[in-house]
Amino acid sequence: SQKIEQNSEALNxxxxxxxxxxxxxxxxxxxxxxxxxxxxxRGPVFLLLIRENEKEKRKERLKVTFDTTLKQSLFHITxxxxxxxxxxxxxxxxxxxxxNFGKGTSLLVTx
Amino acid sequence: DGGITQSPKYLxxxxxxxxxxxxxxxxxxxxxxxxxxxxxQGLRLIxxSQIVNDFQKGDIAEGYSVSREKKESFPLTVTxxxxxxxxxxxxxxxxxxxxxxxxxxxxxxxRLLVL
Numbered sequence: 001s002q003k004i005e006q007n008s009e010a011l012n013x014x015x016x017x018x019x020x021x022x023x024x025x026x027x028x029x030x031x032x033x034x035x036x037x038x039x040x041x042r043g044p045v046f047l048l049l050i051r052e053n054e055k056e057k058r059k060e061r062l063k064v065t066f067d068t069t070l071k072q073s074l075f076h077i078t079x080x081x082x083x084x085x086x087x088x089x090x091x092x093x094x095x096x097x098x099x100n101f102g103k104g105t106s107l108l109v110t111x
Numbered sequence: 112d113g114g115i116t117q118s119p120k121y122l123x124x125x126x127x128x129x130x131x132x133x134x135x136x137x138x139x140x141x142x143x144x145x146x147x148x149x150x151x152q153g154l155r156l157i158x159x160s161q162i163v164n165d166f167q168k169g170d171i172a173e174g175y176s177v178s179r180e181k182k183e184s185f186p187l188t189v190t191x192x193x194x195x196x197x198x199x200x201x202x203x204x205x206x207x208x209x210x211x212x213x214x215x216x217x218x219x220x221x222r223l224l225v226l
Contacts, residue, residue, distance in 0.1 A: 004153070034214065043115075043201050043217030044154070089153070091215075098144070098169065099215060103153040 002027040004102035006090055012108045013080055021075040021105045023090030028100075030092040033066050033073050038087045038104065047088075048075075080109045114138065115218035117202050122223045124189065124196060132187045132221045134202035143185035144203040144215065147171060154201060160185055189223065197225050 005024045013019050023033070031052050036044035050057045050066045050073070057064045063076040077084050087104040115136045124130045136143065142161050146154040156169030160179040174193025179185050185204075189196045199222050203215040 041199075041220070041222075043203070043220050044215075046214045046216070049214055098156050098159055100156075101146075101154040103151065 002100065004028075004090060004092065004100055006088075006102040007105045008103065010106040010108055012110065015081060015109055015111050017080055019077040019080045019084070019107055019109070021088050021090075021107065023073040023075070023102055025071050025090075025092060028071070028092055029094055031094075032092065033064075034091045034099070035062075035064060035073075035075050036089040036091060036101075038089055040087075044089055044101075077107075080107075082109050082111055085109050115202060115204055115216055117200075117218035117221050119221060120219070122221055123226050124223060125226050127191045129188055129190050130223070132189070132200055132202075132223070134185045134187065134218060136183055136185075136202075136204045136216075136218075138204055138206075138216060139182070140204035140206050140216070141182070142205045142207065142213075143179070144205075145169075145175075145177065145185070145187045146201045146203065148199045148201060148220075157187065157200075196223055198223060 003026045034049045035047045038044040048064045050064045061078045065074045085108050087106045089104040090102040091099050093099045118133045144159040145157040148154050155171050157175050158177040160166035163182050176188045199220050201220045202218040205213040205215045207213040
């Protein structure tokens with residue numbers, strides 16, 4: 001069956017450090033992989049999209065890697081800030097099918 | 112302002128009652144989606160629509176119904192057949208009619224509670 005796995009345990013890091021979140025998937029051949037941020041009680045907000053032929057993508061302090069051989073994406077936040085505390089969702093789909101979301105990883109950045 | 116609006120923010124349902132959640136977008140997007148989110152769970156797709164007057168079932172469509180009479184509106188009805196409706200409901204839209212892997216824009220959500 002198709003699975004999208006994200007660390008279920010919350011990630012606690014100190015301000016200024018780099019946060020790294022993992023997304024692993026099975027039985028997908030996605031053309032894209034996306035990352036979203038969700039704050040408590042609010043809808044997810046799109047952050048980054050990476051295509052299967054892209055190894056890495058950056059946006060300000062965010063970096064995403066996509067390894068289709070390992071079936072894994074890593075999401076990095078450099079110089080993390082308390083305002084980065086949220087749940088981060090990985091999402092992907094096989095071509096022509098609706099997007100599927102992982103359960104998300106909660107990130108807590110402490111001062 | 113462009114965006115997606117959902118109403119109400121909180122909705123209470125009595126046993127055996129049908130309730131309708133509103134979703135409106137002024138982004139001129141063709142595709143719209145409804146998701147359900149339970150505590151500690153990911154988003155599960157209920158229904159989606161790629162074009163006006165057409166919609167498809169998602170993974171958990173039982174007990175729900177939708178309509179897409181206008182491009183900007185995609186209301187979701189939670190029927191009495193849905194035995195466990197308490198959840199956070201999210202509406203989303205995307206530009207591409209195929210919708211499959213395109214970026215989705217989400218509304219603020221409606222929290223449904225059963226009395």
